[in-house]
Amino acid sequence: MEPWHYDTAEDIEASLVERLRRFPREPDILVYSARLAAAAILRAWLKVYHRLRIVGRENLPREGSFVLVANHASHLDALSILAALPMGSLHRVFPAAAKDFFFVSPPRTAVAAVVVNALPFDRETNIRQSLNLCRQLLDNPGNVLLIFPEGTRSMTGRLGDFKPGVGLLLAGVDLPVVPCYVAGAFEAWPKAKRFPRPRRVRLLIGEPRRYAELKRGKEAALAICHDLRDAIVALGEHAGRR
Amino acid sequence: MSPEAALHSDVFLTYLAILLGLLAVAGGVIGVLGLLGKDVGHTWRAYRGWLVMIPLVLACVFLGRLATVAFFTLVAIVGFKEFARATGLYRDWWMTGVVYAGILGSGVFSAMTDPVLDRPGWYGMFVVWPAFVITLILLVPILRNRSEGQLQAIALALLGFLYIGWMFGHVGFLANSKDAYGYLFYLIFAVEVNDVAAFTFGRTFGRHPLRSNISPKKTWEGSLGALAVSMVLPWLLWKLSFPHFTPRELILSGLIVGVGGQLGDLAMSVIKRDLGIKDMGALIGGHGGILDRIDSLICVAPLWLNMARYFHEFY
Numbered sequence: 001m002e003p004w005h006y007d008t009a010e011d012i013e014a015s016l017v018e019r020l021r022r023f024p025r026e027p028d029i030l031v032y033s034a035r036l037a038a039a040a041i042l043r044a045w046l047k048v049y050h051r052l053r054i055v056g057r058e059n060l061p062r063e064g065s066f067v068l069v070a071n072h073a074s075h076l077d078a079l080s081i082l083a084a085l086p087m088g089s090l091h092r093v094f095p096a097a098a099k100d101f102f103f104v105s106p107p108r109t110a111v112a113a114v115v116v117n118a119l120p121f122d123r124e125t126n127i128r129q130s131l132n133l134c135r136q137l138l139d140n141p142g143n144v145l146l147i148f149p150e151g152t153r154s155m156t157g158r159l160g161d162f163k164p165g166v167g168l169l170l171a172g173v174d175l176p177v178v179p180c181y182v183a184g185a186f187e188a189w190p191k192a193k194r195f196p197r198p199r200r201v202r203l204l205i206g207e208p209r210r211y212a213e214l215k216r217g218k219e220a221a222l223a224i225c226h227d228l229r230d231a232i233v234a235l236g237e238h239a240g241r242r
Numbered sequence: 243m244s245p246e247a248a249l250h251s252d253v254f255l256t257y258l259a260i261l262l263g264l265l266a267v268a269g270g271v272i273g274v275l276g277l278l279g280k281d282v283g284h285t286w287r288a289y290r291g292w293l294v295m296i297p298l299v300l301a302c303v304f305l306g307r308l309a310t311v312a313f314f315t316l317v318a319i320v321g322f323k324e325f326a327r328a329t330g331l332y333r334d335w336w337m338t339g340v341v342y343a344g345i346l347g348s349g350v351f352s353a354m355t356d357p358v359l360d361r362p363g364w365y366g367m368f369v370v371w372p373a374f375v376i377t378l379i380l381l382v383p384i385l386r387n388r389s390e391g392q393l394q395a396i397a398l399a400l401l402g403f404l405y406i407g408w409m410f411g412h413v414g415f416l417a418n419s420k421d422a423y424g425y426l427f428y429l430i431f432a433v434e435v436n437d438v439a440a441f442t443f444g445r446t447f448g449r450h451p452l453r454s455n456i457s458p459k460k461t462w463e464g465s466l467g468a469l470a471v472s473m474v475l476p477w478l479l480w481k482l483s484f485p486h487f488t489p490r491e492l493i494l495s496g497l498i499v500g501v502g503g504q505l506g507d508l509a510m511s512v513i514k515r516d517l518g519i520k521d522m523g524a525l526i527g528g529h530g531g532i533l534d535r536i537d538s539l540i541c542v543a544p545l546w547l548n549m550a551r552y553f554h555e556f557y
Contacts, residue, residue, distance in 0.1 A: 004394050005330075006328075006329050006330045006516075006517050007329075007330030007333065008327070008328050008329070008330060008517055008518075008519060009327040009328070009330075009332060012327060012328060012519055012521075012522075012523065012524075013519075013520075013521065013523075013524055014524060015524045015525070015527075016524075016525060018524075026327070026332070027332070027333065027335075028323075028332070029332070029335055029338055029339060029342070030323065030342075
């Protein structure tokens with residue numbers, strides 16, 4: 001008789017918080033259930049309290065991996081974008097989140113890992129490693145990555161400069177890149193405020209772009225940053241006109 | 243069981259004093275040893291675990307029947323989760339989902355009122371519930387039209403539900419008894435004392451390995467010492483926990499805890515040894531996973547509950 005093959009979880013010896021800090025995380029049916037419950041509550045909250053409207057949902061690719069790129073002025077940004085995606089796909093959507101902010105204290109780690117399904121992005125010392133992590137993630141068909149190329153929440157609500165990392169990551173990658181603009185999130189919940197205010201939030205989703213033909217390098221990275229920034233600025237102007 | 247009843251119950255208050263007293267004394271001893279320059283790092287970590295677990299159990303029992311049943315159901319759920327992660331079953335969401343639902347069901351039947359006999363805890367349904375869950379588990383591969391590797395998944399799910407979910411679930415069911423305080427505290431206290439005694443006797447007198455291929459550190463000396471302590475303990479707690487017991491039930495209690503506790507421990511060691519892991523998890527600092535802590539209770543709980551139920555009025 002052949003012995004059975006067991007497949008013990010790799011993080012079996014890690015404590016609960018360590019397990020949530022690791023990436024990629026092992027699948028966990030209880031975490032997934034909690035995430036779905038949280039998503040349902042957050043969607044209702046965004047709809048009622050912030051009267052969230054989503055424009056351009058048809059621009060989201062229906063299958064396969066893709067990258068979402070957005071402006072960043074509030075915690076509501078990621079939540080609004082997550083609310084635009086189908087519930088069933090949430091466990092495969094990974095917003096890149098600052099490791100030095102979201103993965104420090106146990107409560108923040110729990111929210112980032114369970115509710116948001118965040119990828120811990122080390123923006124201080126290990127940028128290259130973090131970009132590799134993003135790349136590996138996208139190699140797996142069906143995974144979705146959400147990046148805020150400004151690297152931090154804007155203090156003024158205006159779109160800041162893009163870090164070159166996003167360009168380095170996307171050059172030569174044959175995947176759709178979807179620009180998004182979240183309007184009103186800054187007014188509703190700016191960085192300086194503890195709690196969100198009941199302001200209207202709107203999410204605009206632009207047409208996907210592709211950078212497969214670009215050769216990986218500094219020039220391509222800058223070109224991608226420019227192109228994406230322009231696209232997001234255009235969406236922002238569009239939002240302002242409405 | 244209710245906060246008010248607990249405050250007026252001599253049994254609850256005495257156990258409260260015993261447990262908090264033991265915690266205080268142990269803390270004092272560790273503190274003195276630390277001051278004397280002894281290495282108490284590991285003992286301190288284990289003590290910190292107790293410092294969380296004992297008040298948690300006390301609080302749930304204080305709050306009443308429903309809180310107690312809910313607490314032990316949650317422990318079983320977390321315990322099964324560790325088992326699933328250790329064996330790889332956690333990748334099979336259907337199987338784990340059915341087992342979680344099964345454990346939840348056991349908890350619900352423990353918590354609800356018997357619709358026929360109108361008393362707390364639907365024991366009849368609680369006892370036949372495994373038949374339903376086994377059927378559901380066997381149904382999973384059929385509904386999914388799969389056969390490869392399914393025998394292993396079925397076997398793991400069955401063991402997970404029956405052993406960790408249902409058998410352990412009997413601890414929570416004790417909360418339905420009219421002697422809930424005495425029964426619950428005796429069972430948990432006696433099993434933990436048995437564990438500690440096995441460890442202490444083994445450390446002090448241990449020479450002959452008990453089961454060398456399963457748990458190399460356990461010895462015959464530790465095991466027999468623990469059995470001796472467990473045989474004595476019911477007599478010491480007789481008037482407090484179960485004054486209606488006759489010597490026959492006291493001897494049976496000692497045997498069930500002394501033998502069953504160590505069997506549970508060894509059974510979990512067999513599982514861990516075969517999987518090639520040291521602990522089932524790292525939830526409780528200094529103790530390992532939750533299963534490493536409750537393993538000795540699993541066999542004891544159903545045997546002891548049914549012994550007590552057979553000889554005496556339970557409700």
